[in-house]
Amino acid sequence: MKLYQIVVKDVTRRKKRMLYASLGVVIGVATIVAVLTIALAGETNIYGQLEKYGANLVVMPAISDIDVGLGGLSLGTLAVGENYISENELPRIRQIADGKIRTALNIEDEGDIATIAPRLYVNTEIRGTSVIIVGVEPQQERQLKTWWRIQEGEYLERAGQALVGAMAAELLELNVGDKIALNGREVTITGILEETGSNEDYQVFLHIKTAQEAFDKEGLVSSIDVRALCSACPTSDIAGSINGNIPGVRAVAVKQIAETEMGMMEKVSKFLLALAGITLAVGCFGVVNTMLTSVHERIRDIGIMRAVGASRNQIIKIFLYEAIIVGIVGGFLGYVVGTLLAYVVGPLIFEGVAVTYVPQYFLPSLALATFIAVVATVYPAFHASKIKIADSFRSL
């Protein structure tokens, strides 16, 4: 029989006490696992967005809205009138974007590189319901919206055609082949999109020329999406150059937005992690307490073991083995509870984030819990080893 076997037999006899002892570790580890799991989910979400839109920048009219603020307080934005960008700016935007990418990636080719998709947004009514009409350049738009799938019919190609978002089609009871009048101009529905989960579902897409003609906006666009060749392309540079060279427009790289978001999230995560650390420290004291109680409960057993030949070090070892068991149990439960907590709380902290369990956190959870349990047991174990045998029997 080995020393650890004595501990295992004793621990299995006092399961409840062991579970109680591990509670402090469970709470601490659970909080940390939950925070890290949620933070990772948030990060993955942002990276996912970056993957999808990372190469993009958006060009808007410079005064499409005005920030309303009082001192440093932002009170939101106020749209002022109808603002548009002239179509004439498109070649210059292309020139700047392609030029920057060529320099950055050392490309000699003279052809078009970036995807440049102008859009015209118009609010109108179809069959009495308010709908947003989006005029697009069909080929460029398609390159941009790689996630679009046609549910029915065909993709938009020519003037006079319309592509309808899934929800819009359902709400307005529109079918492929239907003809609808937009401000007096008749268009034919050629296709219906699959649901994407974004506001595109409620929009109706036309060829930009059709939209401009129908709503008397010839030569005007509301915004221009620019997609560079790659995520590593200098989109911030392009945005800066557009802002500097073309008056009346404002260009923002999606990457910049994502970086700001990421920074915010890191701050929140760090704060939560600090709280979790405090929880762990408190839990540690909990373990010290339960272990001291455990020592007191077992004063007699300690005396017996000492009387039949256990050395002080062996008594310390017995309690440290016990701590390891408490740590492993606590780490396991902490990982499980923390992951469940992340599933419940994660979506409340970062909206729309899908939390998934992180297997890589399992072993570190065990290690951390064991470390904490062992550290918390050093003093109680030392205390146990100091007990005088005669006193331990007298205390009964």
Added chain:
Amino acid sequence: MLEIKNVSKTYGQGTAEVAALSNVSFRVDEGDFIAIMGPSGSGKSTLLNVIGGLDYPSSGEVILDGKRIDNLDENDFVDIRRNKIAYVFQQYHLLQSLTALENVMLPLTFCGLGEGEEKGLEILKEVGLGRRTEHKPGQLSGGEQQRVAIARALVSSPSLILADEPTGNMDRKTGKGILDLFVQLNREGHSIIMVTHDPEIAKHAGQTIVLQDGQIVNSIDQNGGKRNGD
């Protein structure tokens, strides 16, 4: 083999000082069976604890096999508990989470001496518990538990067994069985010091030391009549 010289033990300090043992001296030779008797609070258990190193004397010497052991530090005393002196308690003091056999093997575990299962089984058979080796203390009667405790004391082949009222918790019949076991062990050559209340039990010992208020008031040698504690 064991010599107790002028051992005193006091508890407390100043006016609250209580003498549990004062100036106790006697000798134990190889193969002796000594009974220590006396009323409650006369210092019997304290004496046994001092001999076994469970407690330190305030003054005097305890000499085992020619070496002073009363001033040993804890770590050195561990060796003595592992090899030379073993205890049997009134309350049995078995670990509840272990089986009879595991309790017997416990001293070997602390010595780091392999499995020891065969030796444990053999000794359990010797004390008459060959059929109840896998039972836990809670499933054994008082007499059986004390047999396990005796087996545990024997497993490390000690030269001296200290027994503190080993039959104190038992009815007469069970106590007789345990006493017979001690007598048999003594015949096999084990030296035994036993604290007891029962004069009947003391009759089986070779020598009886009577304590009162921490002093030896009488020493009876069953073989050679009275002798004074020297």
